[in-house]
């Protein structure tokens with residue numbers, strides 16, 4: 001029986017200090033190596049990280065960069081240069097994605113020169129619906145250039161049909177794997193299934209750095225070479241460039257920290273899964289709450305443990321948990337098609353988007369710190385049950 005007095009502390013969504021303490025020896029010695037060699041730009045840790053991540057993912061090429069957002073832009077720009085022979089996509093080129101994601105997914109499409117097309121999600125997984133993709137493409141033959149599936153909250157999209165559909169229709173696939181590092185689909189690591197996979201190492205991600213960083217993975221040598229040029233001002237030679245590039249390198253220091261943390265990724269992902277299993281065991285079958293779907297082959301690494309709270313009571317439950325010192329988050333309160341940046345003809349609503357709109361009013365992400373004590377998870381569940389009057 002859980003005692004009311006056992007938990008008086010604040011329960012955060014994530015406790016990065018705790019994680020640092022757990023990995024301190026590895027991280028400190030990685031940082032200290034950088035202090036010794038002083039190679040702050042594209043130092044040896046950058047290529048070591050790229051090689052280690054490529055081996056972990058089973059990808060031919062990994063290219064470290066400054067953020068997950070930049071990874072998406074670099075991949076899209078590289079595909080535009082490769083397939084169109086143009087620096088940017090054209091506004092007439094449409095790229096399908098989900099409106100139920102972080103802004104960066106849609107924003108990267110705009111920054112690569114194309115037009116985002118939002119199609120609705122599957123309400124059970126929160127991931128983009130293949131049926132809706134097919135419907136849009138069949139009504140808009142020749143207009144769509146590619147698809148960006150987002151493996152939201154850490155759960156794999158079903159890639160089977162998407163890959164064959166993309167091949168049949170000559171579409172590229174860039175996977176947004178920002179939230180799903182280490183997850184897989186039918187034993188293939190996410191991010192290695194499409195033409196490119198884009199990862200974020202934002203501090204709160206499953207593999208999170210000490211600042212902004214990201215990575216592009218690809219099995220396509222041309223995309224890899226172009227992405228690598230683009231992140232270094234657009235050329236193989238920094239002083240004689242070919243393309244409209246960026247300064248989007250990953251810092252040596254970030255690469256060093258990520259190298260140290262990479263050793264723990266499987267352990268930490270499996271800790272997340274254990275916490276998710278406790279949430280499921282405790283909350284399953286409760287009226288008014290929907291739990292994350294478990295689908296065949298679509299592995300989940302629980303970047304977020306996101307429940308659905310129906311009947312208009314999500315915000316009340318969030319306030320109740322906050323009153324009990326439990327942090328929660330709403331990812332995401334506004335679907336992309338409702339944001340000003342995607343209005344004024346900049347994006348297309350590819351059909352009815354009501355599942356995304358409904359999800360935005362119902363989702364609530366619960367704390368899922370990999371080093372969280374079981375007692376703390378049970379405390380969160382007990383407070384949720386309190387809210388619904390369940391003893």
Ligand SMILES: Cc1ncc(COP(=O)(O)O)c(C=O)c1O
Pocket residue numbers: 067068069070101102104105150176178179199200201202212213214
């Ligand atoms: C789904 C998704 N895509 C893209 C990004 C962008 O990553 P970053 O914050 O590293 O630029 C994020 C991260 O917040 C994300 O969650």
